[in-house]
Amino acid sequence: MAVFYPNNFGKAHLVLILRKTYKGVHSNQIGFPGGRVEPEDENLAQTALRETEEEVGIPRSNIEVIRELTRLYIPPSNFWVQPYMGMVDETPVLIPQESEVERILEVDLDHFLDHSNFVKQELSTSYMNNMIVPAFRLNEQIVWGATGMMLSEIREIFRKSF
Secondary structure (H helix, E strand, O other): OEEEEEOOOOOEEEEEEEEOOOOOOOOOOEEOOOOOOOOOOOOHHHHHHHHHHHHHOOOHHHOEEEEEOOOEEEOOOOEEEOOEEEEOOOOOOOOOOOOOEEEEEEEEHHHHHOHHHEEEEEEOOOOOOOEEEEEEEEOOEEEOHHHHHHHHHHHHHHHHHO
8 A cells, every 4th residue: 555645744755664574575675565365354455454554553444545556466475466545634643563564664755756766776686686676765765676666656647647
C-alpha cells in the first residue's frame, strides 16, 4: 500500500519501510507496507489495508484506497504483488511493527517527484553482482527493484495528473 498523507505542516508525504534483517531475499530492503493474504482478508485491497495497519500503525478505516496499481511479479521471492495507492486525510501516528519493520521512512512528495532523485545505481545482491539498476534516492536510501518499479508508476500517475 502506497499511502499518502499530510504531515504536521500540510505537506504531502509517502510512507515506506525498511524491513528488518532476516534470512530471506527482501531482508533489510526498502518497501511499501504489505504482505501475504490471510484467510480473513476479503480481497487483495483488504490484505493491503490490514498489512499497512500492522506494519506502520495506520488504522485501515482511516485509509481511502484511491486506485489499484499494476500487478507485478517478483522473481527472487516468486510472488505476485498487487499494489494499491491510498490516502489518509490527517497526519497519522506511525508505529513500526517491531517484528518486521526496522524503520519507517516518511518521504516528502516533492522530494520523491524531483527528477534528480531518479538515479542509476550499481548494486550487488545475493543473486547478482555489479548490476546497474534504475533507482530512487529517497531519505538517503536507495530504493530499487519492485518498489522502484511501483514508485515509477506512481510518479508517472502524478506526472499525468498535474
